[in-house]
Amino acid sequence: MDKILFVIPAYNEALNIEKVIKEIKRDAKFADILVVNDCSKDNTAEIVRKNKVKCIDNVFNMKYAMAVQTGLKYAYKHDYDYVVQFDADGQHIASEALKLIDTMKKTNADIVIGSRYLKDLGYPCPIMRRIGTKIFEIMVRISCKQRIVDPLSGFQCLNRSVIERYSKMGGYPEFPDANLVIEMIRAGYKITEVPAKMRLRENGESMHGGIIKPIKYMINMFYTIFFILIQTPVKRGSK
Amino acid sequence: MKKIYFIILAVFSLIYVIVEVRKKQFSIKESFWWFIAALVMVLLAIFPYSFDYFAKLLNIAYPPSLLFVICIVFLLFINFKNSKKIAEQQDKIIELAERVAILESESQDK
Structure with missing residues (x-):
């Protein structure tokens, strides 16, 4: 039996986290759950512990990506075979994660991305977000010659080799999105996509809110991808 | 040349x-x-010569002085950013060191 871990980075998600945990416990009984509490100011950690789920508290608020990396380090240390990155805000659906894990076992892929746009599953998405995703899709296609429709999806399943690479990676990117997808494809890892249903968040704020943040995000992404293209030469079929 | x-x-x-x-x-x-x-x-x-244009736009008589102003502002900006980062990191290192010390003493007690 494979060991599977759901890694849930959480920052001020007291309103959502309990529902998310209960859903995973109900729909994905075989898996373990780890919540990485990224120094929340509310009682997220208490709620998690009350539900008898493993909870790691980050010493500082290190933002989403580093919370994920903390979880991956834990998964690597405790010999998990697969990690499912799962959001604490209730956007991701636990039963859809089974699809990701199944696909990973069947296709032998290293990373399986749960995609909102691969099939029209009625995800009501803000237009700006859709345009942004499209731009990154094109960038992935140009730089890797592979079509990844939703490179910004945080709903991913990773196998052991990817867990190891991410957990040992110095300078894990602040926003592990299209840049990481490009880097991994170029480094010879196999990435596949499966259509996955998602909900819109119910409570709390998105980390890409406002006007300045998305602009900063886009500049940051373009710059990072430019350097990844220089840093990572294309290696196909080998790791 | x-x-x-x-x-x-x-x-x-x-x-x-x-x-x-x-x-x-x-x-x-x-x-x-x-x-x-x-x-x-x-x-x-x-x-x-693009600098002469910007200098004229800003009513600066001697264009190279604009260059100096921009350079100084840029260096100050970077310096300030770095200072801020050092201060942040100092706080974090102290916090970490304290936590490690407490954890270590707890693991020795066991």
């Missing part, structure tokens, strides 16, 4: 930034402002 000399110098600094990041000696995130600075240097070396 002088122009070519400056272009070579500017291009060299741009390449230096890129190579350092490529070798992973320098993080992509931290390199951003230096990359922009090197890029501006290249542009100025190629179009040196």
Whole structure:
């Protein structure tokens, strides 16, 4: 039996986290759950512990990506075979994660991305977000010659080799999105996509809110991808 | 001739930034402002008279003084950013050291 871990980075998600945990416990009984509490100011950690789920508290608020990396380090240390990155805000659906894990076992892929746009599953998405995703899709296609429709999806399943690479990676990117997808494809890892249903968040704020943040995000992404293209030469079929 | 000399110098600094990041000696995130600075240097070396235009626009009689102002502001900006980061990191290191000390003593007690 494979060991599977759901890694849930959480920052001020007291309103959502309990529902998310209960859903995973109900729909994905075989898996373990780890919540990485990224120094929340509310009682997220208490709620998690009350539900008898493993909870790691980050010493500082290190933002989403580093919370994920903390979880991956834990998964690597405790010999998990697969990690499912799962959001604490209730956007991701636990039963859809089974699809990701199944696909990973069947296709032998290293990373399986749960995609909102691969099939029209009625995800009501803000237009700006859709345009942004499209731009990154094109960038992935140009730089890797592979079509990844939703490179910004945080709903991913990773196998052991990817867990190891991410957990040992110095300078894990602040926003592990299209840049990481490009880097991994170029480094010879196999990435596949499966259509996955998602909900819109119910409570709390998105980390890409406002006007300045998305602009900063886009500049940051373009710059990072430019350097990844220089840093990572294309290696196909080998790791 | 002088122009070519400056272009070579500017291009060299741009390449230096890129190579350092490529070798992973320098993080992509931290390199951003230096990359922009090197890029501006290249542009100025190629179009040196663009500065006269901006100086006229801002009513500055002696164009090179605009260059100095921009340089000083840029360096102050980077310096301030770095100071801020050092202060943040100092706090974090102290916090970490204290936590490690407590954890260590607890594990010895067991």
